[in-house]
Amino acid sequence: KAGVTQTPRYLIKTRGQQVTLSCSPISGHRSVSWYQQTPGQGLQFLFEYFSETQRNKGNFPGRFSGRQFSNSRSEMNVSTLELGDSALYLCASRTENTEAFFGQGTRLTVV
Amino acid sequence: EDQVTQSPEALRLQEGESSSLNCSYTVSGLRGLFWYRQDPGKGPEFLFTLYSAGEEKEKERLKATLTKKESFLHITAPKPEDSATYLCAVWRGKLIFGQGTELSVKP
Numbered sequence: 001k002a003g004v005t006q007t008p009r010y011l012i013k014t015r016g017q018q019v020t021l022s023c024s025p026i027s028g029h030r031s032v033s034w035y036q037q038t039p040g041q042g043l044q045f046l047f048e049y050f051s052e053t054q055r056n057k058g059n060f061p062g063r064f065s066g067r068q069f070s071n072s073r074s075e076m077n078v079s080t081l082e083l084g085d086s087a088l089y090l091c092a093s094r095t096e097n098t099e100a101f102f103g104q105g106t107r108l109t110v111v
Numbered sequence: 112e113d114q115v116t117q118s119p120e121a122l123r124l125q126e127g128e129s130s131s132l133n134c135s136y137t138v139s140g141l142r143g144l145f146w147y148r149q150d151p152g153k154g155p156e157f158l159f160t161l162y163s164a165g166e167e168k169e170k171e172r173l174k175a176t177l178t179k180k181e182s183f184l185h186i187t188a189p190k191p192e193d194s195a196t197y198l199c200a201v202w203r204g205k206l207i208f209g210q211g212t213e214l215s216v217k218p
Contacts, residue, residue: 004154042208042209043198043206045206099145103154104154105154107152
């Protein structure tokens with residue numbers, strides 16, 4: 001069974017640009033969550049999507065947004081990038097009764 | 112406020128030297144405590160889920176236990192390949208993570 005797939009693995013962007021990250025969950029998993037990981041703040045929850053609806057949202061500015069498609073694949077968008085947005089962005093998928101399984105992450109560097 | 116605290120921040124062991132990692136939590140109504148392993152530059156890898164005090168789970172050299180206020184990850188006779196960051200998290204509609212314990216096992 002394939003795991004959670006995130007693309008791209010690495011990105012370098014310039015301040016002020018926007019970026020879109022993609023996540024394909026494990027087959028049959030309808031919940032997709034996004035987390036940001038930085039050395040200073042650790043792993044922090046961004047948002048969760050379930051059946052194309054945002055079900056939960058963390059404490060991040062509106063520049064961070066996401067969506068989920070009917071096949072459960074999800075995208076995360078960050079607009080007007082700031083240097084502080086440099087991080088490892090992780091996607092996790094789960095069913096209602098299982099633990100969350102993470103992808104390998106997208107390493108975003110903002111210069 | 113829900114909080115997860117892990118200690119120590121870093122742990123260096125010799126191969127074969129057993130030890131324990133600690134995860135303290137303050138949440139109202141635990142709905143699952145999770146342990147993950149993370150290698151540098153990779154996503155967290157699921158290890159265990161614990162739901163109630165007294166519960167224990169084992170996998171190879173790892174054993175996770177849970178009390179009403181904390182969880183321990185016991186590592187018996189570790190090997191260099193056990194070197195990684197170990198993350199603890201509680202479920203509150205989302206995963207709330209501790210800062211992790213970076214484990215280094217030297218041959």
